[in-house]
Amino acid sequence: MKRLAVDELTFEGRRGVRAGVLMNSSADLIARSCAGDADAFRLIFERYSRPIISFLYDLVSDRGLAEELAQETFVRAYRNLSSMREETKISTWLFGIARNVAREALRMRARQSQNVDLEHESVQELSDKSPVPVERLLGKELNEVIRRSLAALDEDKRLVFTLKVFQQCSYEEIAEITGFSIAKLKTDLHRARTEMRRRISPYAGVTYEV
């Protein structure tokens, strides 16, 4: 769908908003949020809250903390809407904020408890005592293995792996979010994949080593 450029109009009393962009494009949502439209910011939240919470959960491996950090991410985003560059994708920008928020939280947590060794944690026992179908059980176990394997990666590798494999970001976007060079992120991504493969292969039957 393409819209013809139309001359500048006033829309709901706001000059500079074009009638041709009535659709809720990201740029339109940003412009409306900057103008104080709370509904527009809510749409941004609804559109991006799930990927942001998933991303934060992958980084911190804690549901409650991921929610808190998501809240902080969106509040910081709201405060800095006007500073967002036009050429930046809103998802890239939000992931960048979320990454900073998560990094701060991880550092604080590391200071508080320095002796947590995720590498040697045993697989968590399932608390659900009722009969569970085998496939679902395997799925649950596999989810848990992936979560623990992710948590065992070092911070940079986990960040790059999550952005590429789960959030489907391009190398360029990852470089923008993390500030890493393309060469570094490629190396980190390859190593992260190899480590993840080594950990999940007993459960998933993936045996290939690149």
Added chain:
Amino acid sequence: MKCEVCLPLLEEYIDGELREAEAAPVSEHLVTCADCATAFDSLTAEQEIYSRYDRELEISPILWNEIAARTVDERKVVNTASRSSWREWFALPSLGWSFAGAMAMLLAVVALAVIYFQSTKQPRQEPIQQAQNDKSPKISPQKVIDNNVKTPETPIQVKTKDQLAVKDSRSQKVHKFQEALTASSERKTLVTDQSDVLFSDVAYSQVEEKETLAHIENAHNLLRSVRNIEISEDDTDVDVTYEKALSRRLLNENVILRREAEMNGKFPAKTLLADLEPFLIDIANLPDKPAAEDLRVLKQRVQKTEIVAALQGY
């Protein structure tokens, strides 16, 4: 291409990060080399496992409520800060009780002066009144003042002043009421107590006129947007959610304004709003992702009926 070259490129190939010139030889090699094809299949299977990773995360509505509360608080803080800075600009020096005492004294002096001037004007009527009441006992100046207040002429003057004051305050109220209504872009119903407003019908019609103009401007923008949609044959993902929402809001306004225009005998406005209503209904009832054909028909109707021009003309 050799396997030693192909294997290190497989991850980037799967990620879609290879340029076409790099990807083409990998694709060709995968067709002919069973080992590399197996490696490719393993990587694909791995991707699929990750794609099924379920974090079992629920996004609680509380999360948005908390974000909204924090952002609203910040807006309030910003507003208060800006207001207080303006107050500081115009603030009087803080003199505390001494200043208040001085103001009270000043008011008392002004009040006494007013009473004194009133009493110096009144004695001119005193002889006439005294002549009329020769038999009446001698009265003190204070009582004369009291009697003068009770004369038939003075109360009329006082009453007229009171009425003017009331009228002024009411006209100010009417003005404020108009401003408040004009500022509100989302008018749903006019359920306002106007019992203390003079000439409420006049004030109301002005408000109504402004509301109608704002409504027509919004509707005009919406229809222009619809008219300017360029539809291609392969369009399948036309998202008109925002237009629908806007149209529903405008439709509610339209019904109210049309009825009011009819009741007030404003037939040009009533006719225009009645013409506009079917378009708003059609847009409001579109599916979220309508077929290209539906949009084309709607667009043609907007163009043929020249409703946009009519709205602009108003």
